[in-house]
Structure formats: C-alpha cells, structure tokens
Amino acid sequence: MKVKITPDCIGCGACVAVAPDIFELDTKTMKSVVKKQPVGQQEEELSKQAADVCPVDAIKIQE
Numbered sequence: 362m363k364v365k366i367t368p369d370c371i372g373c374g375a376c377v378a379v380a381p382d383i384f385e386l387d388t389k390t391m392k393s394v395v396k397k398q399p400v401g402q403q404e405e406e407l408s409k410q411a412a413d414v415c416p417v418d419a420i421k422i423q424e
C-alpha cells in the first residue's frame with residue numbers, strides 16, 4: 362500500500378490525529394505530509410481511516 366496527499370489538503374490535522382505515525386503537518390506549508398509509508402495491517406488500517414476522515418478527500422491510497 363502507498364499513501365499520497367494531494368495539494369487539496371487544507372491542513373486540518375484530522376489525519377495526524379488518526380494516524381500520527383504516518384502523517385504529520387509540515388510546519389512551513391501547514392499541510393499534511395507522509396512521514397512514512399504504512400507497513401503492516403494496523404498501519405494500513407489507520408491510513409484508510411485517515412483517508413475516510415479527511416474532509417477534502419486529499420489522501421489517496423494505492424493498494
């Protein structure tokens with residue numbers, strides 16, 4: 362699985378709250394960046410949950 366964040370991100374921080382090991386807010390752009398790609402079932406599940414809570418659908422997941 363690979364996660365990607367599109368420029369649509371508004372920096373709301375929801376994905377960081379759900380999966381802090383995977384996403385973090387860039388302090389300069391105040392947009393989310395992928396800290397590390399998910400490895401294993403738990404991280405993949407959290408990444409999917411983060412994509413679900415993103416209000417602007419900016420998290421894209423490639424299986």
Ligand code: SF4
Pocket residue numbers: 366369370371372373374375376377392393411414415416417418419420
């Ligand atoms: S949940 Fe979506 S809009 Fe909010 S910070 Fe994460 S990627 Fe950006």
